[in-house]
Amino acid sequence: MDSESNITRRRALVAGGATVVFGGGVAYLASRSESSSEAYTPSTYQSLGGTTGYGVELADRPVVGERDAPVDMYYWTDYLCPFCKEFETQTLPKIGRNYIESGEVRLVFLSYPNIGQYSMPSAHWDRCVWRLNAESEPSTYWHWHGEAFEAQSGGGHDWADEETFASITERTAGITVPAVEECRQENSDAIQSGIEVDVSLARNSGVQGTPGFVLYNRDADAAGKIVGAHPYENFVDALDRVLEA
16 A cells, blocks of 8 residues: 555544554564564653644653654553553564664553453553653663563453552562552542543544554654554554655
């Protein structure tokens, strides 16, 4: 398909351009032989406020990459989502090293609880871990985030509960369970409202599940969408097209 069928103005995509999809709409899992041999650890984190041209609120959302990167990669995720774990372990390390660290892409983590009963509570844990560390030691969030996906079991959702996420927090340096619990209690309404904003924008963009991505060139006001755990090569095609928009 040509670039015109893959890249659209931001307004058209938000208005319901569900056909604006890179690589087709079917999720594809890369084989283990294709997985990255080295974990990706971001070198740059941002604690930002305001709303992007695409309509994404940045406050309380973890952001990885340079502030002035030309393309935003909005990533809707759920800690109970096995396809998200595939993306995190197999594809994100390559995107990180080749696009985020080069200053071309800024990655924004957004919540889309949609898998199981504990999807929403896990999103609240996530927001509080970021809130408590965004200014002082943002790498703490990244380590916690990785531990949370590592804890995901091979099948079902029963693994995810208060005890599991408390254990993840206890073994992550730089954060404590009492601090997160206090944050969850004091900021529950605000966090819930923020998550609902994320979900609403995802649905308005034609993203109905996780993982879901919108790639947005801020200067060109051009965007494309990917749904599913596609292989790295699909992201290369999509990112390069949006970068050139």
